[in-house]
Amino acid sequence: MQIKPILVALRKHRLATALIALEIALACAVLCNACFLIAGRLANMHIVSGVDEPSLALVAVTGYDDAQGPDVNARVVAGLRGIAGVQSVDVVSTVPFGSQAGAVGITKDQAGQSFGGVIDVYVGGPGSVQALGLKLIAGAWPQAADYQPLDSWFPTEARTVVSKALAEHLWPGESPLGKEFWCDKFHFRVIGMVDHLPIAQPGSRGVASAEWAAFVPAMPGRFLNGTYLLRADPRELPRILRDAPAAVAKAAPDVVYDHAGSKTVSDFRRDYFERDRAMAGLLAGVIVALLLVTALGIVGLASFWVQQRRKQIGIRRAIGATRHDILRYFQTENFLIVSGGIVVGMAMAFALNLVLMKFYELPRLPLYYLPVGALALWVLGQLAVLAPARRAAAVPPVVATRSV
Amino acid sequence: MFGYYLDLALRSLKRNKMLTALMVLAIALGIGASMTTLTVLHVLSGDPLPGASATLFYPQLDPQDMDGYEPDREPPRQVTWIDGMNLLHARRADHQALMTGGAVPVQPAQSGLDPFYSDARYTSSDFFPMFQTPFLYGHGWSAADDEGKARVVVISRSLNDKLFGGKDSTGQTLRMKDTAFSIVGVLDEWRPNPHFYDVNMGNYASSEDVFLPLATARQLQLDRNGSMDCWGNGGGDESNLENAPCVWLQFWVQLDSPAKVADYKAFLANYSREQKALGRFQRPVNVRLSGLMEWLDINKVVPGDVRLQAWLALGFLLVCLVNTVGLMLAKFLRRAGELGVRRALGASRREVFAQLLVESGVVGLAGGVCGLLLAFGGLWLVRRQPSDYAALAHLDMTMLLATFLLAVGSTLLAGLLPAWRACQITPALQLKSQ
Numbered sequence: 001m002q003i004k005p006i007l008v009a010l011r012k013h014r015l016a017t018a019l020i021a022l023e024i025a026l027a028c029a030v031l032c033n034a035c036f037l038i039a040g041r042l043a044n045m046h047i048v049s050g051v052d053e054p055s056l057a058l059v060a061v062t063g064y065d066d067a068q069g070p071d072v073n074a075r076v077v078a079g080l081r082g083i084a085g086v087q088s089v090d091v092v093s094t095v096p097f098g099s100q101a102g103a104v105g106i107t108k109d110q111a112g113q114s115f116g117g118v119i120d121v122y123v124g125g126p127g128s129v130q131a132l133g134l135k136l137i138a139g140a141w142p143q144a145a146d147y148q149p150l151d152s153w154f155p156t157e158a159r160t161v162v163s164k165a166l167a168e169h170l171w172p173g174e175s176p177l178g179k180e181f182w183c184d185k186f187h188f189r190v191i192g193m194v195d196h197l198p199i200a201q202p203g204s205r206g207v208a209s210a211e212w213a214a215f216v217p218a219m220p221g222r223f224l225n226g227t228y229l230l231r232a233d234p235r236e237l238p239r240i241l242r243d244a245p246a247a248v249a250k251a252a253p254d255v256v257y258d259h260a261g262s263k264t265v266s267d268f269r270r271d272y273f274e275r276d277r278a279m280a281g282l283l284a285g286v287i288v289a290l291l292l293v294t295a296l297g298i299v300g301l302a303s304f305w306v307q308q309r310r311k312q313i314g315i316r317r318a319i320g321a322t323r324h325d326i327l328r329y330f331q332t333e334n335f336l337i338v339s340g341g342i343v344v345g346m347a348m349a350f351a352l353n354l355v356l357m358k359f360y361e362l363p364r365l366p367l368y369y370l371p372v373g374a375l376a377l378w379v380l381g382q383l384a385v386l387a388p389a390r391r392a393a394a395v396p397p398v399v400a401t402r403s404v
Numbered sequence: 405m406f407g408y409y410l411d412l413a414l415r416s417l418k419r420n421k422m423l424t425a426l427m428v429l430a431i432a433l434g435i436g437a438s439m440t441t442l443t444v445l446h447v448l449s450g451d452p453l454p455g456a457s458a459t460l461f462y463p464q465l466d467p468q469d470m471d472g473y474e475p476d477r478e479p480p481r482q483v484t485w486i487d488g489m490n491l492l493h494a495r496r497a498d499h500q501a502l503m504t505g506g507a508v509p510v511q512p513a514q515s516g517l518d519p520f521y522s523d524a525r526y527t528s529s530d531f532f533p534m535f536q537t538p539f540l541y542g543h544g545w546s547a548a549d550d551e552g553k554a555r556v557v558v559i560s561r562s563l564n565d566k567l568f569g570g571k572d573s574t575g576q577t578l579r580m581k582d583t584a585f586s587i588v589g590v591l592d593e594w595r596p597n598p599h600f601y602d603v604n605m606g607n608y609a610s611s612e613d614v615f616l617p618l619a620t621a622r623q624l625q626l627d628r629n630g631s632m633d634c635w636g637n638g639g640g641d642e643s644n645l646e647n648a649p650c651v652w653l654q655f656w657v658q659l660d661s662p663a664k665v666a667d668y669k670a671f672l673a674n675y676s677r678e679q680k681a682l683g684r685f686q687r688p689v690n691v692r693l694s695g696l697m698e699w700l701d702i703n704k705v706v707p708g709d710v711r712l713q714a715w716l717a718l719g720f721l722l723v724c725l726v727n728t729v730g731l732m733l734a735k736f737l738r739r740a741g742e743l744g745v746r747r748a749l750g751a752s753r754r755e756v757f758a759q760l761l762v763e764s765g766v767v768g769l770a771g772g773v774c775g776l777l778l779a780f781g782g783l784w785l786v787r788r789q790p791s792d793y794a795a796l797a798h799l800d801m802t803m804l805l806a807t808f809l810l811a812v813g814s815t816l817l818a819g820l821l822p823a824w825r826a827c828q829i830t831p832a833l834q835l836k837s838q
Contacts, residue, residue: 256509
């Protein structure tokens with residue numbers, strides 16, 4: 001296939017050629033960045049929680065005085081344990097994807113000079129780590145003596161289990177066991193490390209800090225009341241949650257059942273990422289519409305060219321070109337124009353990414369998006385031009401002998 | 405002449421239905437997507453209190469100690485109890501209100517209704533006249549009620565419907581947290597968007613169901629919601645927030661003239677100096693006084709996602725327009741012969757140009773109508789999303805008009821280049837080739 005005649009012909013149609021190339025370039029820029037945004041949202045949604053999500057649910061009650069807390073706890077826990085099928089009921093401050101946990105700024109020294117970042121601290125009663133299904137990869141779980149009544153946000157001396165991500169952030173390359181950190185008057189000593197434990201609202205403080213979380217043992221006191229972790233067979237959880245309000249009302253008629261705060265952990269996760277899912281869906285919709293419009297544009301212009309060149313096609317056929325040659329001609333022409341658009345489009349994709357990085361704190365566009373985007377547009381161009389090119393190939397040589 | 409051009413345009417568009425449909429579809433998709441996202445943006449960045457917002461201001465002071473001091477950093481976004489009370493009692497503005505959010509357990513007297521939690525606003529009395537809240541029944545409470553820690557409450561229309569079946573409930577008793585409150589007023593539907601007076605509660609949260617005096621709420625130790633920032637050895641002990649070095653209250657003022665705004669700013673600076681002299685404040689004077697809309701900007705109330713979507717949709721519209729330019733070019737050049745005849749018969753370039761622009765205008769109008777339908781569909785989809793602003797996404801008159809202007813305007817713009825190109829045709833050449 002000779003490329004030179006095609007280029008010469010395109011020079012006669014500079015404006016139309018430039019328009020298709022520009023359209024391809026814009027599509028390339030938007031396509032690469034939209035795909036990248038979708039990938040980011042999906043990565044958010046697939047964060048590993050480290051807890052046994054399908055078997056867990058949270059029940060929350062409100063409407064009692066702090067002083068009554070332990071008493072309310074005892075009655076509600078007993079009431080919930082009475083529901084058939086419940087394997088365990090434990091007090092916790094919250095669960096991943098639940099309401100905001102204790103988010104605190106910590107320091108690596110007592111004087112408060114060396115800032116360690118903002119982390120989430122989960123507080124839970126005896127048995128809660130086992131119920132959560134957290135996986136310990138170093139050190140040990142808290143002992144029975146570590147669970148003391150909680151009369152402030154945190155115990156003043158807390159023996160803590162941290163996530164691997166937090167350990168690597170605070171003490172890169174070192175074993176976290178035995179290390180300490182502080183928050184105001186609260187002192188934390190690390191005794192164990194789990195492989196995964198995200199903050200309650202991962203992503204809300206940036207991507208890097210999504211797993212900066214720690215677990216602290218405590219018993220209900222003036223704090224740590226009113227939120228209960230239920231563990232049961234996943235198939236029975238929905239029924240148990242339906243029965244929970246009645247069981248709570250019977251055991252503690254004086255409290256208010258928090259319907260919004262009582263859900264299975266799977267539901268918490270689904271609701272938490274609802275917005276990300278909607279955004280990903282919207283972006284996917286834009287991509288589809290964009291590709292559709294681009295393809296239709298190519299079909300329209302290619303059809304016009306074919307019609308305009310009917311006579312020339314007829315002449316070429318009359319002097320010996322095969323149908324295949326004509327088909328190849330239009331396909332090669334489309335390939336050249338799309339390639340030109342892609343070259344410009346890659347630069348534009350990169351520029352757009354720089355702008356997004358500046359305003360939306362996005363990471364840099366990985367380079368492999370560019371060839372993938374280019375491939376997609378080449379395929380799209382070839383598919384779009386196929387119908388007009390076949391129509392061109394069907395032009396009979398006799399057209400050359402007729403005047404229009 | 406316009407009528408004739410319109411007729412020509414319609415004939416020409418009818419002649420090649422496929423190409424026309426492609427152009428209209430491209431415009432419609434672009435317009436539909438842009439108008440959907442722009443409407444959401446428009447609704448979210450709207451004025452929560454049209455007419456009143458220009459006179460509402462949010463003062464900021466810097467009462468923190470010298471730890472972590474950096475010159476010219478933004479002061480805290482809330483005030484302490486002491487400063488709030490001092491500013492409130494100074495009464496230097498036309499209206500002023502000190503407030504915070506909370507939640508109260510409502511214990512309905514009606515059997516059959518379980519106790520439930522309601523979002524509440526604890527505020528001083530000027531809240532109602534300052535924000536021009538509409539009253540269905542009764543009225544707000546007085547400054548004397550604030551001082552006397554009166555057990556009075558204003559409830560929302562929806563709570564009134566729920567508890568009293570929509571009847572005038574003023575004078576009745578509402579039990580909350582084992583305390584009897586006398587209902588003095590019932591608000592009509594009132595949902596300022598954004599929820600400007602306290603953005604901690606969710607930027608587009610609906611307004612609260614229960615309003616009661618701040619001093620009363622503190623005396624009864626009602627649950628407080630919202631953010632609290634402390635410094636020094638402020639532990640944030642909920643029972644003693646009055647003396648804690650913590651900011652947790654919002655303070656709004658109404659200032660009716662620019663002169664008063666300047667005066668108030670001077671007053672704030674003076675107050676800061678005075679507190680520094682007393683030893684309460686340590687940092688150099690750093691006061692701000694932002695207007696309502698400015699305050700919303702500072703708090704970045706409009707979600708980033710929404711802006712991103714709007715930009716994306718505009719990028720999409722651009723692709724659609726480039727596409728339309730290409731298609732129109734094809735369409736106009738295909739009619740080179742016809743245009744050559746018109747030119748040979750005496751039509752000037754300007755007239756041919758006008759004729760072609762009318763044609764692109766018709767395409768734009770058709771695209772606008774289809775785009776509008778798509779935008780209605782798009783907004784319906786947005787309303788089904790889970791965000792707290794979803795229910796607000798409706799097209800209003802301004803956006804309806806803007807849709808058509810954008811559609812016709814952008815299509816005319818897209819038509820300029822092809823029309824100009826078509827005018828360059830030499831009539832003689834076209835006639836010869838016929």
